[in-house]
Amino acid sequence: MSLIFADSFDHYDTSQITRKYASKYGTTTVISAASGRRGTAGLTGSTNPGYFGVTRGIPSLATSIAGVAIKTNALPATNKAPLFVWFDGSSFFSVGALITSSGAISIERNYSPNVVLGSTAGNLIKVGIWHYIEVLATIHDTTGQVIVRADGIEVLNLQNVDTRATGAGPTATAIQLGHGAKESSTQWSAVFDDFYICDTSGSRNNTFLGDIKVDCRLPVAAGSYAQWTPFGGAGANWEHVKDAVPNDDTDYVWSDAPGARDAYKYTSGPGRILAVQPVSCVRKDDAGARTMAHIAEIAGADYTGVNLGSTDSYSFLSSVWDANPASSQEWTPADVTAGSFGPKVIA
Ligand SMILES: [Ca+2]
Ligand SMILES: [Ca+2]
Numbered sequence: 389m390s391l392i393f394a395d396s397f398d399h400y401d402t403s404q405i406t407r408k409y410a411s412k413y414g415t416t417t418v419i420s421a422a423s424g425r426r427g428t429a430g431l432t433g434s435t436n437p438g439y440f441g442v443t444r445g446i447p448s449l450a451t452s453i454a455g456v457a458i459k460t461n462a463l464p465a466t467n468k469a470p471l472f473v474w475f476d477g478s479s480f481f482s483v484g485a486l487i488t489s490s491g492a493i494s495i496e497r498n499y500s501p502n503v504v505l506g507s508t509a510g511n512l513i514k515v516g517i518w519h520y521i522e523v524l525a526t527i528h529d530t531t532g533q534v535i536v537r538a539d540g541i542e543v544l545n546l547q548n549v550d551t552r553a554t555g556a557g558p559t560a561t562a563i564q565l566g567h568g569a570k571e572s573s574t575q576w577s578a579v580f581d582d583f584y585i586c587d588t589s590g591s592r593n594n595t596f597l598g599d600i601k602v603d604c605r606l607p608v609a610a611g612s613y614a615q616w617t618p619f620g621g622a623g624a625n626w627e628h629v630k631d632a633v634p635n636d637d638t639d640y641v642w643s644d645a646p647g648a649r650d651a652y653k654y655t656s657g658p659g660r661i662l663a664v665q666p667v668s669c670v671r672k673d674d675a676g677a678r679t680m681a682h683i684a685e686i687a688g689a690d691y692t693g694v695n696l697g698s699t700d701s702y703s704f705l706s707s708v709w710d711a712n713p714a715s716s717q718e719w720t721p722a723d724v725t726a727g728s729f730g731p732k733v734i735a
Contacts, residue, residue: 390590390710391597391663392446395583397429398604399667400704401633405431407669408704409442413567416440424581425457425518425601431565431583437462437575441470441566446585448477448559451533455522455584455597456565460515461577463489468496469576473564474525480556483534484564485523487513487576493521495534495546498553505534506546512538520582520599527552527560540598592710592718593662603657606630611651611728612685616641626652634669636702643733644678651685651730661719666729667706672698679734682707686714686727695734 400407402418416433417440424430433440446452454472463469468486471493476482481499488494490510497503513519524535532551536544552558563585567574582602586593607626614625620639621628628639629652641650666682682693691714693707712723 390593393585394602396602396604413441430579430581432579436577439567443564451526453524457582459518464576467574474560475562476557477561482553482556483551508543605654607652609653613649613651615648616643616650649732651728656721656724671702
């Protein structure tokens with residue numbers, strides 16, 4: 389599987405957070421323009437100090453890795469603020485990485501009563517400074533492990549520890565970033581950006597990715613296909629779906645014809661590209677199942693991603709190519725700009 393999910397927080401607004409995440413903490417979790425890295429948007433709290441966070445479902449995994457850029461504006465005054473928490477399907481808090489009032493990262497099993505498994509030194513997280521924190525967690529009663537990296541440096545390595553809370557399953561099925569409903573009374577102030585989740589399978593993106601950026605790119609021109617039907621407004625298909633924030637029913641493309649494809653051109657930044665993750669904001673408007681997939685059109689050949697189900701409400705559907713599917717080699721910027729990407733109706 390390798391890369392499972394990445395988020396720039398740059399292509400949607402606060403009202404659309406739960407189109408991508410299983411849940412968010414209350415009404416205080418917001419997308420904030422220009423508060424992230426490189427002048428882009430980030431995820432933060434609307435009250436400072438306050439509570440904020442999101443939970444993303446993942447495939448059932450014993451071992452997974454999460455990474456995020458974080459800038460604190462104030463460390464938690466008391467108690468500890470959750471950075472990452474691994475949950476099982478019953479929402480048991482199995483193991484978490486929490487930020488302390490001294491700027492350490494504390495690794496703990498269960499939330500209440502919590503069991504501290506280990507901690508980094510204090511002053512690791514410095515107020516007002518962007519850090520990139522990555523945590524690998526293996527869920528197990530006896531051979532669990534947790535490895536923490538800060539700014540590319542390993543700062544904690546716990547082996548053969550109990551990372552599975554009593555009553556919790558043997559895997560994690562969700563990762564929480566920041567606060568969730570299971571914690572309380574720990575207010576702090578921070579911003580998250582460039583969030584990723586991967587596992588340890590496959591030949592790429594199967595270990596710590598390092599201090600990455602998640603670079604949001606919107607369609608800039610027509611690609612190889614325009615078989616869906618544009619609705620609302622003027623212009624070509626790609627112009628209906630290039631919104632910086634999805635404008636939903638205002639203008640869009642649609643199709644109910646299995647096999648119908650749309651594909652758009654994108655720009656690329658320079659440098660290494662660890663993965664390409666197409667994201668579409670999708671809903672269906674009639675009863676019955678409707679599935680789609682993302683296609684990459686490369687040199688006239690189509691490569692089709694996993695099937696994605698749609699619902700009557702808008703949701704962000706994403707898939708991942710860890711490598712260029714035409715060459716099985718790492719993506720290059722030229723691969724991205726020469727190809728075109730978009731949705732295909734499967735059934
Ligand atoms: Ca961002
Ligand atoms: Ca639109």
